[in-house]
Amino acid sequence: MMKIEFLGTAGAIPTPRPGCHCELCERARRYGPPHARMGPSLFVHGPDILIDTPEEIRLQLNRAGIDHIAACLYSHWHPDHTMGRRVWETMNMDFRQWPRQPRCTPIYLPERVAADFKVWLGLDEHFSYMQRHGTVELRIIPDGESVTINGVRVTPIPLAAAYVYAFLLEQNGRRVFIAMDELVGWSPAEELRGCDLAIVPTGIFEFDFFTGERRIPVDHPVLKSEATFRQTLEMVHQLAPRRVIFTHIEEPDGNTVEDLARIAQVLRDREGWDVTFAFDTMVVTVE
Ligand SMILES: [Zn+2]
Numbered sequence: 001m002m003k004i005e006f007l008g009t010a011g012a013i014p015t016p017r018p019g020c021h022c023e024l025c026e027r028a029r030r031y032g033p034p035h036a037r038m039g040p041s042l043f044v045h046g047p048d049i050l051i052d053t054p055e056e057i058r059l060q061l062n063r064a065g066i067d068h069i070a071a072c073l074y075s076h077w078h079p080d081h082t083m084g085r086r087v088w089e090t091m092n093m094d095f096r097q098w099p100r101q102p103r104c105t106p107i108y109l110p111e112r113v114a115a116d117f118k119v120w121l122g123l124d125e126h127f128s129y130m131q132r133h134g135t136v137e138l139r140i141i142p143d144g145e146s147v148t149i150n151g152v153r154v155t156p157i158p159l160a161a162a163y164v165y166a167f168l169l170e171q172n173g174r175r176v177f178i179a180m181d182e183l184v185g186w187s188p189a190e191e192l193r194g195c196d197l198a199i200v201p202t203g204i205f206e207f208d209f210f211t212g213e214r215r216i217p218v219d220h221p222v223l224k225s226e227a228t229f230r231q232t233l234e235m236v237h238q239l240a241p242r243r244v245i246f247t248h249i250e251e252p253d254g255n256t257v258e259d260l261a262r263i264a265q266v267l268r269d270r271e272g273w274d275v276t277f278a279f280d281t282m283v284v285t286v287e
Pocket residue numbers: 011012040078080081180181248
């Protein structure tokens with residue numbers, strides 16, 4: 001059984017955003033989840049696999065009561081997915097012990113992510129530093145290969161943007177497809193069709209879902225770098241999962257929890273999908 005907990009369901013711009021007093025941010029401050037969203041991360045209970053470490057990861061792990069992480073996967077180098085990386089020192093180091101006996105967490109990097117870590121944000125430098133202290137052990141997954149972690153087979157799936165991977169998790173014939181971000185330009189391979197659960201980034205709202213009114217100017221560069229919600233829906237059509245959950249929900253898109261619930265209802269009625277938008281602390285089970 002895989003039990004998936006959404007530790008953080010925001011994208012690059014979590015909710016509430018310091019200094020912002022929009023309705024979304026004010027409700028998030030007042031009520032917390034489901035209105036408040038921390039950076040993108042999720043945890044798979046059972047195999048105890050963490051995917052990505054946004055800057056709030058320490059808070060997220062405490063909130064979820066997660067004591068043990070068997071392994072961490074990184075989907076790509078972008079800061080909203082990696083900037084909580086110091087959590088490995090926080091969790092695994094205890095300076096009262098001498099000689100040092102740190103806990104050590106295996107960190108799995110798909111091949112291209114490992115290469116990017118050497119180029120961006122000092123990631124390789126910091127992870128090598130932690131590895132020297134013994135709090136992490138870096139393991140590269142070559143393209144086309146899988147690893148098995150506590151009985152779950154994990155396969156990195158390269159997406160269209162060359163720097164990012166989704167992950168296919170398989171156990172007892174169940175298949176869970178998890179894309180943390182960056183579906184731009186992607187179309188799913190045939191073998192992913194009909195997976196039991198697909199977790200995908202929502203994409204940005206170029207258009208208002210209900211009125212069709214344009215929200216983002218046609219020449220805005222973000223439309224080249226990010227998949228839109230409409231494009232994401234097309235990918236879900238092709239993927240045809242038994243269940244789909246949208247996450248990586250950006251504050252600037254301005255959708256309230258109620259807006260997202262209404263959109264999900266329209267998709268259920270119109271497409272017949274089993275579809276929901278994730279919120280922080282949400283748990284789903286695949287058995
Ligand atoms: Zn992201």
